[in-house]
Amino acid sequence: MMSKETLRTTAWLIALMSLGLACAACSSSDVPSGAARGKSAEAAPAKARKNLSSARVSDHTTGGRPETASGRLGSSVSLTSLKFDPPQPVTGDRIRAVIGVSDPQGLGAYSFVVRWNVNGVDVEKTGETLEEPVTFGDSVMATALLSVPGEEPRVLSSTVLVGNAPPVLEVVQEQGEAPGDYAAHIHVNDPEGDPVSLQLLEGPEGLVLDPAARTLRWRPSGADSGVFTVALEGVDSAGNSYRYRFDITVASSRDPARTAEVARQ
Incomplete structure (x- = not known):
């Protein structure tokens, strides 16, 4: 017969062996087979990609209309x-x-x-064209206000001197x-x-300009016939000039000479 000490030891060994078998069964039920493990590993990333794709679309689409990165329609307009x-009015x-x-x-x-x-005085009427008359020395400022729905207006100003x-x-013939x-x-x-000074730049021989009286006089000779070009220049006290060109036509029959304007400068 076995002693009491031997029986106690044997019972402990049997209990430990039963506990080990139970743990092994639990582990095998939680871990899938090789094929199942492969399938699960492939499915997880695909599911994650699908979720990321859905999030990206919902972040940038509202009612089927694209938005900018800031989420405000038209925020790139400037x-x-x-x-x-004219550039120099x-x-x-x-x-x-x-x-x-x-x-x-x-x-x-x-x-x-x-x-x-x-x-320095605001003009009541707005628009792309200034309707107010301007004169030399005026300081004119234009301010453009650009409005975009849901955003602060953009403002840009520029000034020009008249x-x-x-x-x-x-020239009027007499x-x-x-x-x-x-x-x-x-x-x-x-x-x-x-004040404006006048100068004769070009004309037929014998054509006389009287700057003070502002007149032109010419008596064509018997040999003069055809078209003769005349060029005048007017210069004001500020140094601005204006050139006026026209033609004088002389008929061979000595009819009164007639003018025909061809260009102004």
Whole structure:
């Protein structure tokens, strides 16, 4: 017969062996077979990719219309320039603002208005063209305000000084002293009222300019016939010049000479 100590030891060994078998059974039920493990490893990344794709679409799509990176429609629209037409206005010119807008996405979801200020005084009427008359020395400022839905307006301003306008000449033919004589009066208009000096630059032999009286006189000779070009220049006290060119036609029959304007400069 076994002693009590031997029986106690044997019982402990049997208990430990039973516990080990139970743990092995639990481990085998939690770990899949080789094929099952491979399938699970492939399915997990695919599921993750699907979730990431869905998140990316929902972040950048609202109602089927694309948004910018900042999440605001049209946030890439900007004012790029504000120029004047004419670039160097003078007395009497109508000034127009030429606005440059950058819209790389082509959304077109913007509008703008132009406000004017002349010599520090706001002009009530807005628009791309300044309707107020301007004169020499005026300081004209245009301010463009670009509006994009849901965003702060973009603002761009530019200022230009109005320059001195050149004089304007016009030659009006008059009755000559004798048949066949040429006579004309030179009308001079300077927008600022500056004094204007006249000079004859080109003309047929014998054509006389009287700067003080602002007249032209010419008596063609019997040999003169055909077309003769005349060029006049008017210069105001500010140094602005204006050139006026025209033709005098002389008939061989000694009819009164007639003029035909061909160009103004």
